[in-house]
Amino acid sequence: MTKVRRGQSFHTHRGYIHFDDLIGRAFGERVKSSLGVDFVAFRPNILDYTRKMVHATQVIYPKDMGLIVVYSAIGHGSRVVEAGTGSGALTSILANFVDPTGRVYSYEIRPEFLEKARKNIERAGMLDRVELKNKDVALGIDEKDVDAVVLDLAAPWTIVSKAYEALKGGGTIVSFSPTIEQVVNTVEALEAEGFVGIEASECIARRIKVKRGQTRPETLMIGHTGYLTYARKAIKEA
Amino acid sequence: MTKVRRGQSFHTHRGYIHFDDLIGRAFGERVKSSLGVDFVAFRPNILDYTRKMVHATQVIYPKDMGLIVVYSAIGHGSRVVEAGTGSGALTSILANFVDPTGRVYSYEIRPEFLEKARKNIERAGMLDRVELKNKDVALGIDEKDVDAVVLDLAAPWTIVSKAYEALKGGGTIVSFSPTIEQVVNTVEALEAEGFVGIEASECIARRIKVKRGQTRPETLMIGHTGYLTYARKAIKEA
């Protein structure tokens, strides 16, 4: 991903491309590099932006983002609390899907992450519907009656009661954690708060090498990223 | 999922509930059935609607919907072509995420499926941004410059050239198929049309039974639903 600037060029190990050759052409058209190799210029889409961010911290993959988006059941106009912000990749995906009248409230205690995330989210064009908060979510969530709480934290179970307070009845909580002990602790915290429909699962994505007569799953794969824990808020009896 | 009607009741093998007991209460509150069992009433969210539809035809699972949504890179305002409509579950999910100014053009050749799907999509509240078409997509796609083409067809490879014509440069094509031969044929068709970034993958979702001291993946699982084939349109040289 790079910015096209008149008079400059883009260098790769397969030759360079003059940006001037791109200007005035449609996205998706092919141009030849100095070494005669075909390149195609695309306008980055939301997946491109987040993949680039993910590269840096290597946490949430498209397969997991997809599950989080579908399980959180967000959509146009949803109000979502996220903690922590991390690289801003998941923030951007959530913002893309609550777009444009919804809102993502994203909590992050490390200021240096927050600044990096702000740049990433802005680049992805999603900043106008994201509220970044340099706060410890363990101290409480400012928002009420939100549609979903999405957690990517080292100790998600400590936040479950705060999530209960912030969620509307029937709202969803989705937590992403690499270790099984995090899942066990979080499920117990959800049960203690009376959440229902509790599910834990893992999504294993497997790339297939496709070539007629030589088709097979790839030899080396990402074997594990994390587990997803999901539940829905049921209101406690008074 | 059921409709609350004054004076009526809802019967289950764990007792019945008078709907009058629900009226005036918040979603997420608990009510006791005639047998003293706690029930929680939720307003259905988009995942509830599609899960209900999926039950009937058992084709696309949440894990696959999530991947399709993220890979197709759709969002607010996107224009998406889908074929075929099937139960309308994936149509509803796509509509939820292009909401409200985008549009899903969904092709289905079997009129009886189309009518069932229309009811499902309407119930999910998504019909105003879906255009259902009782047409064979193999005869051509009416729309131009669409952002994404999503295929759930027996012979997706026969539609690849039509998808090329309908897509904007850089637009995405995502095809979901149960068999590996469909994937091989589709990848070859994509290569022939000059699509780039071609990937095939499978997402294996595994439920975990979580209970401290007894935590383990579930014994019986859905081992396979289908493969996802993905690519992006590069414009052919004139």
Place this chain on the structure above:
Amino acid sequence: MTKVRRGQSFHTHRGYIHFDDLIGRAFGERVKSSLGVDFVAFRPNILDYTRKMVHATQVIYPKDMGLIVVYSAIGHGSRVVEAGTGSGALTSILANFVDPTGRVYSYEIRPEFLEKARKNIERAGMLDRVELKNKDVALGIDEKDVDAVVLDLAAPWTIVSKAYEALKGGGTIVSFSPTIEQVVNTVEALEAEGFVGIEASECIARRIKVKRGQTRPETLMIGHTGYLTYARKAIKEA
């Protein structure tokens, strides 16, 4: 699996077969049932015997047996301690591979299991190299300098120090457990006893439905049977 008896017959929902039609024919030959369906009679092999036993208690599958045999590194003449005996399926497999000069010492505290196992192992023709012991392995292992200890117990970590005492230097310990907490406890016990080369793994076996043009993994699969924990005895410093 049934015993061929002169003058009798074998009944199935695809018709019956007179045993007299089988007598004098080679294994692997086809005979027609009363309904005209082809049947093939095989002499049971070791896998047939154990599969039949496994059916009853559903614990260790061929995929897991294979791993246990290879990781335990047993062979002709090996002396192996097993606990518990269970149905005798794994006992028979181990006996098959230490055959004929080796020995499997199998501990089981439940007398009713031991009797059932004895019949199963005898039927599989392996009883002459198995020593069945109605003893609690937690009270100690009688044998010394054994090549391998194979555990299929609810609390394998409590036996690790007994296994250390029974094993020769460099001998292998292989434990099979359904839950992740069993694995964590066992790995910690192995570390505490100074075992080396500790590994934990899971083997996911996936059946493929093969038919040209319709090839795909099976929809429903056994998603989990158990984890395998493996290590090798290093002698503690005096």
Place this chain on the structure above:
Amino acid sequence: MTKVRRGQSFHTHRGYIHFDDLIGRAFGERVKSSLGVDFVAFRPNILDYTRKMVHATQVIYPKDMGLIVVYSAIGHGSRVVEAGTGSGALTSILANFVDPTGRVYSYEIRPEFLEKARKNIERAGMLDRVELKNKDVALGIDEKDVDAVVLDLAAPWTIVSKAYEALKGGGTIVSFSPTIEQVVNTVEALEAEGFVGIEASECIARRIKVKRGQTRPETLMIGHTGYLTYARKAIKEA
């Protein structure tokens, strides 16, 4: 794996060890290297030998060897045909389990592989029950009434009729292949020859990183090695 020689030493990046320090000590005892790091010397077992061989050609993993051994249902005294020999790793495992009165007849057309394999098998102590044949198995199998045929070939389907001729009634055939097209072709050939009990499967082995509070499947894993195709010979009607 190395040979202990009086007066020499073994060098590693964690210091060196004088072989004289090992002589006279039991296998499994710890010795300190020149840098003070603990080392443990083991007598190599059959898995050690084959793992070392596998390293070179990276074809059949312990998980696959285990399945092949169990599905082929071999044991003491079995006569097995193998093609091709490759590195000799699978040959050694098969020989270990037919040991000592059985026999493995191993076909390999590439003389340079056969020589390498002979050294590997000899080192593993299995050569006395292996017959290595520098012959193209497609030209026919010399042996008759064998218990099992094990194939690790690029075109296993071309050998199915030869395997039929070599096998006893009820004998097993097990083929290992990396691609799905090999599996489809092989299953069709098995059906054409009247084999029964045909099954195709894949074994996915997943390493678990075990540490209390941080337990999770490993991030990077071997995602695919190969498929196993299995069947049993039913005698064709005359």
